[in-house]
Amino acid sequence: MQTDNNNKPDSEKPKTKNFIYEIIDEDLKTNKWGGRVHTRFPPEPNGYLHIGHAKSICLNFGIAEHYNGKFNLRFDDTNPEKEDQEYVDSIVEDVKWLGADFEDRILYASDYFEQMYEYAVALIKSGKAYVCDLTPEEIRATRGTPTEAGKESPHRNRTIEENLDLFARMRQGEFDNGTKTLRAKIDMASPNFNMRDPIMYRIVHAEHHRQGNKWAIYPTYDWAHGLEDSLEGITHSICTLEFENHRPLYDWYLDSLAIYHPQQIEFARLNLSYTVMSKRKLLQLVNEKYVDGWDDPRMPTISGYRRRGYTPEAIRNFAEIIGVAKRDALTDISLLEYAIRDDLNKKAKRVMAVLNPIKVVLTNYDGEEELGAINNPEDPEAGTRKLKFTKELFIEQSDFMENPPKGFFRLVPGGEVRLRYAYIIKCEEVIKDSDGNIIELRCTYDPDTKSGSATSTKKVKGTIHWVSAKYGINAEVRLYDRLFLTENPGNKDNWLELINPNSLDVIKNSIVEPSLKDAVMGDKFQFERTGYFCLDSKFSSTEKLVFNRTVTLKDSWGKKSS
RNA sequence: UGCCGAGUCGUCUAAGGGUAGGACAGCGGCCUUUGGAGCCGUAUGUAGAGGUUCGAAUCCUCUCUCGGCAGCCA
Numbered sequence: 001m002q003t004d005n006n007n008k009p010d011s012e013k014p015k016t017k018n019f020i021y022e023i024i025d026e027d028l029k030t031n032k033w034g035g036r037v038h039t040r041f042p043p044e045p046n047g048y049l050h051i052g053h054a055k056s057i058c059l060n061f062g063i064a065e066h067y068n069g070k071f072n073l074r075f076d077d078t079n080p081e082k083e084d085q086e087y088v089d090s091i092v093e094d095v096k097w098l099g100a101d102f103e104d105r106i107l108y109a110s111d112y113f114e115q116m117y118e119y120a121v122a123l124i125k126s127g128k129a130y131v132c133d134l135t136p137e138e139i140r141a142t143r144g145t146p147t148e149a150g151k152e153s154p155h156r157n158r159t160i161e162e163n164l165d166l167f168a169r170m171r172q173g174e175f176d177n178g179t180k181t182l183r184a185k186i187d188m189a190s191p192n193f194n195m196r197d198p199i200m201y202r203i204v205h206a207e208h209h210r211q212g213n214k215w216a217i218y219p220t221y222d223w224a225h226g227l228e229d230s231l232e233g234i235t236h237s238i239c240t241l242e243f244e245n246h247r248p249l250y251d252w253y254l255d256s257l258a259i260y261h262p263q264q265i266e267f268a269r270l271n272l273s274y275t276v277m278s279k280r281k282l283l284q285l286v287n288e289k290y291v292d293g294w295d296d297p298r299m300p301t302i303s304g305y306r307r308r309g310y311t312p313e314a315i316r317n318f319a320e321i322i323g324v325a326k327r328d329a330l331t332d333i334s335l336l337e338y339a340i341r342d343d344l345n346k347k348a349k350r351v352m353a354v355l356n357p358i359k360v361v362l363t364n365y366d367g368e369e370e371l372g373a374i375n376n377p378e379d380p381e382a383g384t385r386k387l388k389f390t391k392e393l394f395i396e397q398s399d400f401m402e403n404p405p406k407g408f409f410r411l412v413p414g415g416e417v418r419l420r421y422a423y424i425i426k427c428e429e430v431i432k433d434s435d436g437n438i439i440e441l442r443c444t445y446d447p448d449t450k451s452g453s454a455t456s457t458k459k460v461k462g463t464i465h466w467v468s469a470k471y472g473i474n475a476e477v478r479l480y481d482r483l484f485l486t487e488n489p490g491n492k493d494n495w496l497e498l499i500n501p502n503s504l505d506v507i508k509n510s511i512v513e514p515s516l517k518d519a520v521m522g523d524k525f526q527f528e529r530t531g532y533f534c535l536d537s538k539f540s541s542t543e544k545l546v547f548n549r550t551v552t553l554k555d556s557w558g559k560k561s562s
Numbered sequence: 563u564g565c566c567g568a569g570u571c572g573u574c575u576a577a578g579g580g581u582a583g584g585a586c587a588g589c590g591g592c593c594u595u596u597g598g599a600g601c602c603g604u605a606u607g608u609a610g611a612g613g614u615u616c617g618a619a620u621c622c623u624c625u626c627u628c629g630g631c632a633g634c635c636a
Contacts, residue, residue: 018575044636079635136634143632146564150632181634191565193632202634221636245566245631266567268629273573279636321585323575325568328629332573335586345599352596378599409597418595451595463595529596557597 018324020059020265024067024236027263033235037069040234041095041102042076042109042225045087045209047279048294048301049094051315051336052270058319059267060238061100072232073102077110078224080208088209090294094302098312109219109228110210116219116227117171119257120182120200124163128256129200130156131166132183139181142188143196149189150196156185170203173216177203182217186252194249198222226250226262234262240269241326270322271330274482275300276490290499291483295538297548298483298503308480309524309534309550314343330488337551344524344532344550349375349382352420352465353512353527353547355477357394359469362425364444365391368470371451373421385515389422392469394511399464400441402430407557409461411441418463420528424449465528472511475545478536479505516545529553 027033039060043053064071073095077083092106123129132153134142144150158166170180182201190196200223207213219227229237237250244266254261271277276285277300285291285299294301297308305315318339322331350373368390376382399410399417411417416426422445429442448455481503489495512527519525521540525533531552540546 042636046636076636082635139634140632145632148564178634193565196632199634204634218634220634225636241567242630243636247566268568321574323585325575327568329574332587335574338586341598350596350598377596407597420595422595424595456595460595462597465596526596526598529598531598553596553598555597 018267019326020063020236020238020267020324021066023263023265024063027235028067036233036235037064037067038072038233038235039064039069039238040072040074040229040232041100042074042228043091044076044079044082045084045091046079046082047087047283048090048303050277050279050282050299050301051272051305051318052277052300053094054098054302054315055270055319055322055324056238056240057095057098057100058316059324061102062319063236063238065101069235070105071100071102072105072107072234073100074105074107074228074232075109076221076225076228077108077208077210078219078221080204080206080211080218083209085209090303094306097306098302098315107228107232108210109224110208112224112228112231113211113215113219115231116224119227119259120167120219120223121164123184123200123256124167124182125160126256127160127185129163129182129184130158131163131170132156132181132197133179134181136178139199143193144188146191152188153183153197156197167201170201170217171215173205175203175216177205179203184223184249184253184256186249192245192248194222194246195252198249222246222249223253226254226264227259229262229264230254230260233260237262237264239264239266241266241328242269266326267324268326268328271328271488271490272300272336273330273333273487274484274489275333276484276495278490281490281495284496288496290496292538297478297536298480300483307537308548309344309532310340311343311347311524314340317343333482340551341532341554344526346378347376348524348526348532350377350526350528351513351516352387352467353475353477353510353516353530353533354394354396354465354467354472355479355507355510355527355530356397357467357509357511358397358400358438359440360393360395360425360466361440361442362391362393362445363428363442367391368468371421387421387513388468388471390468390470393419393466394469394472395419395441395464395466399462400427400438402438410464411443411462416446416458416460418449418451418460419445419466420463421451422466423447423451424458424460465530467511467513469511471514473514473517473545475510475512475516475547476539477507477510477533477547477549478539479507479549481505510547512545512547519545524550526553 041057041060061071132155142151181199183197186195188196201217204218247264250264295303295307370386373387404412418424425443425445431440433439483503484498485500486498489498532550533547536546536548
């Protein structure tokens with residue numbers, strides 16, 4: 001018997017939240033934000049969202065949900081040269097699919113450009129910003145090094161009037177790209193590079209996906225981001241660790257302007273083993289055709305996982321499992337796989353599919369019959385279905401071995417195995433072609449062993465899946481493996497050479513049970529004993545079924561060898 | 563080696579002076595007409611050295627290691 005402090009169910013034990021919740025709890029206690037909690041997810045529309053973004057979305061939305069606060073989706077679209085409406089659309093779709101509710105708040109930094117301009121003018125007027133004529137090379141050369149202070153720009157002490165005039169003309173498009181910038185006048189000797197007169201505006205003559213050619217100047221991230229947060233009344237501006245060094249600048253801008261000042265909090269971004277997570281690298285995989293698009297099922301993108309058969313619930317649960325902290329981490333992919341298996345186990349309809357078929361002929365069986373099968377043992381609501389059993393069947397090639405190792409308890413010459421939901425069969429004869437390839441197994445069935453019948457008392461070690469040769473339908477099955485061979489390819493220069501050449505295995509001639517012809521996009525299946533599968537949204541059609549393997553079943557057989 | 567940040571089972575994450583806990587992965591077993599699921603059990607961790615304290619993962623000092631920062635990217 002246990003003592004009573006062990007009797008509490010998990011749900012009643014106090015649940016520890018991450019450090020950001022602690023900060024917010026404290027803020028609520030001190031009434032720092034008037035009881036409000038307002039977070040945001042601020043992607044730049046320059047690529048598709050990946051699982052790392054999902055972590056951030058779940059964090060930010062989860063906080064808003066937990067505290068009855070609000071959550072904004074805001075596009076940080078301040079760099080027209082890299083951004084595109086296609087990315088905006090995909091991001092909206094992915095965030096919605098994940099279930100993060102931004103209500104009507106799809107916001108754009110570019111909508112604040114006019115206001116940002118006014119703020120910049122205010123900073124110039126207070127003597128805290130100036131127009132600098134230095135070229136990019138000159139700016140780099142005068143920035144200094146970690147141990148040496150930078151040099152002040154010769155244009156640092158222009159008059160306010162001159163700065164105002166020049167800045168207005170920058171906006172009018174009077175100057176070429178790279179010839180002028182607006183810089184904050186802070187401290188060229190600061191040990192923090194971000195404070196060495198950072199650039200607020202650069203001249204970019206490019207068409208913006210939402211603003212067209214209205215602007216010739218664009219705000220930089222540091223200048224824009226705090227203003228966006230401030231304008232939206234964000235309370236907690238949550239970002240990743242690499243922005244920690246930017247926080248003093250974030251604070252400086254907002255304090256210099258004396259406007260509403262959210263709190264920036266940094267957490268460690270997600271790194272997942274055996275994949276890469278930078279948008280630049282993912283874009284390269286797409287552009288150089290290592291994968292067939294941002295939504296390739298091998299990609300760690302949200303759209304890739306969706307196409308692969310992952311559910312939003314699994315991804316959200318994954319985000320919950322991995323937690324949030326400030327230390328760099330490389331999360332093992334098995335955590336993600338656990339999350340999707342756990343969810344699909346409850347939801348997926350069980351069916352039988354033979355990926356690599358070998359024919360079985362039951363020499364003592366004639367006619368055909370229908371056998372009852374359970375759609376999901378985890379979910380009685382899922383009901384039952386009938387399976388057609390016939391003289392000729394297909395079983396998995398790997399379920400038969402002529403010379404089996406110890407512990408192999410499927411079909412062997414002279415041995416018996418149960419056919420799932422059907423009979424026990426015995427392998428009597430192995431038929432081979434002239435090259436010695438096995439082309440057919442001649443078996444007998446034992447009529448007393450029908451599943452569920454009173455006469456079925458015989459026990460065999462193994463149960464294998466099968467599909468009727470007469471009624472089974474052809475399908476293509478696509479098996480995915482990890483995209484990279486090494487655990488952390490992202491930190492290697494030769495990362496492209498580390499791509500797994502066998503990350504995709506297309507099986508053209510699989511045979512699946514006939515009920516699968518009614519499968520619709522979005523359905524989740526467990527091919528019994530094989531794994532979880534879904535229809536591929538890109539290649540599957542009514543004429544030709546194409547299934548993606550979402551994840552394998554956990555397999556304790558032969559694990560040590562792989 | 564300037565500044566900022568971080569070091570807890572193999573991995574991720576709790577505990578913030580009072581029994582180092584959970585999850586995943588692993589291992590062992592039970593159960594099983596999916597070698598799935600489920601159930602039970604089990605091993606493994608506070609970077610190091612000093613110090614304060616009755617008591618330190620937690621506080622102090624020093625050291626070590628790792629990550630980030632010198633874009634007109636975000």
